[in-house]
Amino acid sequence: MKEKLQAITEEALEKISKAKDMEDLNAIKVAILGKKGELTAVLKGMKDVAPEDRPLVGQLVNDTRAVIEESLDKEMKAIARAVRSGKMKRETIDVTLPGAKLIRGHRHPNQVALEDLERVFIGMGYEIVEGPEVEYDKYNFEMLNIPANHPAKDEQDTFYINKDIVLRTQTSPVQARVMETGKMPIRILAPGRVFRSDEVDATHSPSFHQVEGLVVDKGITFADLKGTLDQFAKEFFGPNTKTKFRPHHFPFTEPSAEVDITCFKCGGKGCRMCKGSGWIEILGCGMVHPNVLRNCGIDPEVYTGFAFGIGLERVTLLKYEIDDMRLLYENDTRFLNQF
Numbered sequence: 270m271k272e273k274l275q276a277i278t279e280e281a282l283e284k285i286s287k288a289k290d291m292e293d294l295n296a297i298k299v300a301i302l303g304k305k306g307e308l309t310a311v312l313k314g315m316k317d318v319a320p321e322d323r324p325l326v327g328q329l330v331n332d333t334r335a336v337i338e339e340s341l342d343k344e345m346k347a348i349a350r351a352v353r354s355g356k357m358k359r360e361t362i363d364v365t366l367p368g369a370k371l372i373r374g375h376r377h378p379n380q381v382a383l384e385d386l387e388r389v390f391i392g393m394g395y396e397i398v399e400g401p402e403v404e405y406d407k408y409n410f411e412m413l414n415i416p417a418n419h420p421a422k423d424e425q426d427t428f429y430i431n432k433d434i435v436l437r438t439q440t441s442p443v444q445a446r447v448m449e450t451g452k453m454p455i456r457i458l459a460p461g462r463v464f465r466s467d468e469v470d471a472t473h474s475p476s477f478h479q480v481e482g483l484v485v486d487k488g489i490t491f492a493d494l495k496g497t498l499d500q501f502a503k504e505f506f507g508p509n510t511k512t513k514f515r516p517h518h519f520p521f522t523e524p525s526a527e528v529d530i531t532c533f534k535c536g537g538k539g540c541r542m543c544k545g546s547g548w549i550e551i552l553g554c555g556m557v558h559p560n561v562l563r564n565c566g567i568d569p570e571v572y573t574g575f576a577f578g579i580g581l582e583r584v585t586l587l588k589y590e591i592d593d594m595r596l597l598y599e600n601d602t603r604f605l606n607q608f
């Protein structure tokens with residue numbers, strides 16, 4: 270019996286010393302100390318040992334078990350340490366290495382110009398409103414006094430989704446929707462993307478941005494329109510800016526005008542920027558046509574209003590002295606980083 274236990278011990282210690290990982294050690298533990306293990310089998314054979322020898326044999330079995338357990342425990346701890354130190358080595362971080370540089374972006378020049386514009390009109394008490402880019406013909410044309418036979422409605426100029434739905438060609442439908450609610454007075458700015466079926470060149474794009482303004486209240490006159498836009502020009506382009514109102518025609522306003530400002534580059538003397546004229550065209554405007562007010566449920570005998578439309582890209586190109594609108598859409602960071 271003593272030899273048998275000796276043999277088990279030697280074999281166990283040999284196997285333990287050759288074990289490569291936790292799995293090996295667990296297998297050894299089960300094979301020797303487990304329910305069906307070698308040493309357990311010896312214990313089960315105790316019934317064949319003479320009763321007077323049992324305490325001694327029992328002691329021997331326990332000693333054997335203790336030796337093997339101790340060896341297993343030692344080896345398991347050693348392997349656990351090795352695994353941990355390997356993991357630590359693999360996962361070390363050199364905190365002295367330089368960090369990955371984050372490239373910080375900024376607003377697009379069009380957005381900067383838009384926020385500058387909005388700031389001026391918010392300062393005058395205007396509210397910013399937005400609306401759908403896909404619009405009913407009714408809101409984009411009909412309510413704005415643009416008749417069915419008007420050239421703007423031609424498929425050459427307008428993107429049609431179907432005969433009743435278009436990609437809006439101006440942001441005026443947003444204002445028509447506000448007027449239709451009947452809440453007075455109205456003092457709003459409607460910026461947004463608009464669409465026209467144009468070929469791309471330095472001054473045209475099938476998708477661009479407009480900022481339209483609308484004021485409706487009792488007693489609004491052309492003087493209010495002139496005062497407002499003159500004040501806008503001075504705040505936006507500089508305090509010495511002068512404005513000039515030239516008669517024009519729009520179907521949705523009557524009377525209508527185009528507004529020029531004195532060139533902010535040369536102050537009016539004439540330069541490359543203003544093509545020698547001293548004036549730069551900046552927006553279109555007018556008194557809201559009585560038909561438009563009526564179409565939107567407002568009584569033109571009680572209320573009057575003015576409206577204006579500014580091409581955002583035009584303002585951005587002027588502000589930054591950029592000579593090709595395509596640069597605003599290409600998203601080339603070598604260009605955008607300059608602003």
Ligand code: 2NL
Pocket residue numbers: 441442444445479481483519521522552553554555557558561576577578579580
């Ligand atoms: C331009 C001209 C303009 C308007 C837009 C407008 C809107 C309503 C009623 C009446 Cl709801 N008018 N908008 C008026 C005059 C001119 O834009 O050349 N824009 C770039």
